[in-house]
Amino acid sequence: MAALSPEACDYVRQLARRLGDAEHGNGTAMVRDAGDFLGLSVQTVYRHLKAVAGWSSGRKARSDKGSTSVSTEVLVTLGAAQREAVRENDKQTLFTTTARGLLEQNGYAFGVTNGHLNRLMRDRKLNVAAQRVAAPVQALRAPFPNHTHQVDPSLCLVYYLKGRQYIIRDDEFYKNKLDKIAQLKFKVYRYVCYDRASASLIPWYCEAAGENQHNLFRFLMFAWGLQGGRPVHGVPYHLLWDKGSANQSEAIKSLLDALGVKHLTHEAGNSRAKGGVENGNNIVETQFESRLKFEPVDSVEQLNAAAFSWANAYNANLIPGQDTRLRRPGLVAPVARFDLWQLITSGQLRVLPPLEVCQAFMRSKEEERKVGGDQSFTFRHPAAGRTMAYSLRGFDGINVGDTVLVRGLVYGDCAVQVQVPRYDGEMLTYRVEPVQGFDQFGQLEAAAEIGAEYKSAPRTEAEQAAATMDGAAFPGLSADEVKKARQKRATPFEGKLKAHSYLHDVELPTYLPRAGTEIATPQSATAAPSMLEATDAMLRIVAATKQRLTPDQNAFFMQRYADGVPEDQIDALIAQFTAPAADQPMRAAGGLRSV
Secondary structure, three states, X not given: OOOOOHHHHHHHHHHHHHHHHOOOOOHHHHHHHHHHHHOOOHXXXXXXHHHHOOOOOOOOOOOOOOOOOOOHHHHHHHHHHHHHOEOOOOOEOOOHXXXXXXXXXXXXXXXXXXXXXXXXXXXXXXOHHHHHXXXXXXXXXXXXXXXXXXXXXXXXXXXXXXXXXXXXXXXXXXHOOOHHHHOOOOEEEEEEEEEOOOOOEEEEEEEEOOOOHHHHHHHHHHHHOOOOOOOXXXXXXXXXXXXXXXXXXXXXXXXXXXXXXXXXXXXOOOHHHHHHXXXXXXXXXXXXXXXXXXXXXXXXXXXXXHHHHHHHHHHOOOOOOOOOOEOOOOOOOOEOHHHHHOOOOOOOOXXXXXXXXXXXXXXXXXXXXXXXXXXXXXXXXXXXXXXXXEEOOOOOOOOOOOEEEEEEOOOOOOOEEEEEEOOOOOEEEEEEOOOOOEOOOOOEOOOOOOOOOOOOOOOOHHHHHHHHHHHHHOOOOOHHHHHHHHHOOOOHHHHOOOOOHHHHHOOOOOOOOOOOOOOOOOOXXXXXXXXXXXXXXXXXXXXXXXXXXXXXXXXXXHHHOOOOEEHHHHHHHHHHHHOOOOOOOOEEOOOEEOO
């Protein structure tokens, strides 16, 4: 429903007063006349009467108000079709008339007019206009100064050629499609840091061909370092930035991890997530850069000096003739930004290390280490100059043999950050200090002395899980008793766990028999008889007949069966040998006789 002009709103209020004084039955005609006068439908006039004048007819709503014969599925499908046809430039290309005809050809029934469909979709927030409305913003807060910083680089309309300042005019900016800026070899970029708690702003300028990690590093050192004349300094605990190429630099992220800064990126296109710095850019552009037109500067160095002085005055509310105090609904009275930042405590303020230390940690990389049998690993911290031992005893999710990711940290006594993937892929992150307390022999002073005492190591998460499973498999037994039970091959779960006996009760369904194809085989396939060596065969004949062979018989036998004697002919040879010599002279198996 489009908004009415002030004059039309006055007319609607007069209509509401006349309707209150009108006799019963005349109100509808008055509303119809007002619709003809304003060019609106009767229903729209009633809606304006309620929205503008708070008028109500006083009639009881129908019992079926809000219901419709059009199913929810059909309305959702109609709305989805129109929503999916919205272009990148937010232009709607599919409307109810076309979408309805398209869906009716695909089996969807409507049964009401297009105007009624539009009202139904509008009431249920299914129309494109309702979907264009930005999603509600969740309020965020920083509990103390330097808790969260927001950083955002922007291209500045100021540039320098041959030592002279130029500012691109609006007509050049829009008509030439940034061609003027594209022709410049070096452009001026504005970096702004915004402290969420105090709303303090820190601007900084650089001249470069484009955004890069080198300039981002210089800006962070300037914003977080202690600068003379500016109270705001220190390393934040959280940094919110966009997904720019420079911000995604591994070197910058290595430095942030070493400084203990949790860096967060917002969803692409959702710049409202860091609206503080977005508004800060606008403040710098309108409150500071607008002054450059009347008092130009000749270089980026002079530009930064002027921006530094302006920012200090703005944050301290010291600009003559201008009230720059921060106004928030939760503040009883407006407060200067620097005054709010001064509420930080010494325990919350983390001083930026020297530049050389930050450069060293920016060059460092994450390294893999394997957890040893004593649940420790060694690592050479950049600030230590030697390899040191780090114990991981008692940390959940870390077991012997695991591979962990280690990175040196700036704050702490050679502390490191240890990360290990959890069961669901999320990283478990721990801060670990090096092991201290060694004797002159390099041994832990807290270790158990051999023969004098006994100390048990803390159980790891895997060992705790193992103890739980032992208790389930062997209830009521101690750890030593469980070991003995396993050695004796005791049945787990007290033998009450059925592992296969229940399979006897499984009833298979009745399967239809399947006819197969017979394999063709040879008609007769007899196995060849096994062969005996001639010597073995003679020994068996001698043992059976209890007689020795003569030299002639032996020679004949060895010559005849040089290739072996078939085992199935041994009995025939024995019978032939035992026959009377007159009647049956010795024959070879197969019918031959010796002559």
